[in-house]
Amino acid sequence: GRFPGPLARYLLAAAVFFAGFSAFFGPxxxxxxxxxxxxxxxxxxxILSSAASAVSYAAAGTLASDRDPLSLxxxxxxxxSGVFPVVALTSAAVAPPLGLVxxxxxxxxxxxxxxxxxxxxxxxxxxxxxxxxxAEALGAYTAIGSLGGGIGSVLGGAIADAAGxxxxxxxxxxxxxxxxxxxxxxx
Numbered sequence: 001g002r003f004p005g006p007l008a009r010y011l012l013a014a015a016v017f018f019a020g021f022s023a024f025f026g027p028x029x030x031x032x033x034x035x036x037x038x039x040x041x042x043x044x045x046x047i048l049s050s051a052a053s054a055v056s057y058a059a060a061g062t063l064a065s066d067r068d069p070l071s072l073x074x075x076x077x078x079x080x081s082g083v084f085p086v087v088a089l090t091s092a093a094v095a096p097p098l099g100l101v102x103x104x105x106x107x108x109x110x111x112x113x114x115x116x117x118x119x120x121x122x123x124x125x126x127x128x129x130x131x132x133x134x135a136e137a138l139g140a141y142t143a144i145g146s147l148g149g150g151i152g153s154v155l156g157g158a159i160a161d162a163a164g165x166x167x168x169x170x171x172x173x174x175x176x177x178x179x180x181x182x183x184x185x186x187x
Contacts, residue, residue, distance in 0.1 A: 009186025017179030022152030024172035052111025076116035081176035
């Protein structure tokens with residue numbers, strides 16, 4: 001009751017899209033190794049994604065101040081929802097070393113999208129929260145992200161074990177798409 005409806009819906013959306021992120025990233029390293037990538041190549045892909053995020057934060061902040069943050073975030077989320085299954089298909093279809101370059105390009109996009117999501121999310125929570133509960137709302141966002149991440153990791157791993165990696169990555173992308181729809185509809 002302390003959070004207004006739009007903030008509560010956004011926090012619900014965040015739980016769903018964070019679950020989707022982890023449903024993808026949880027089983028991804030094992031999938032890439034099974035697809036023929038060496039563990040050091042997998043590690044390099046994750047570093048590449050993190051580096052792309054790090055160098056994109058300032059640009060994401062500038063974009064968020066010049067454009068509608070919700071639209072930016074929705075675009076970044078929808079990119080992720082589509083690219084998660086594509087990474088799985090590409091990783092299996094294009095073997096290293098060429099596959100490393102192609103999949104690496106996707107990881108750069110995933111990293112840039114994270115910078116946009118991270119920057120716009122804190123701005124959206126701050127904007128949606130009344131001043132009296134702003135700090136609490138930001139803390140709730142962080143906790144919900146962790147909770148969604150834990151649930152998503154279990155979900156992605158369970159689906160990968162039961163039905164295979166591609167279904168897990170499709171579900172991950174679906175969770176991100178649903179989270180996007182809840183966020184956009186609620187605001």
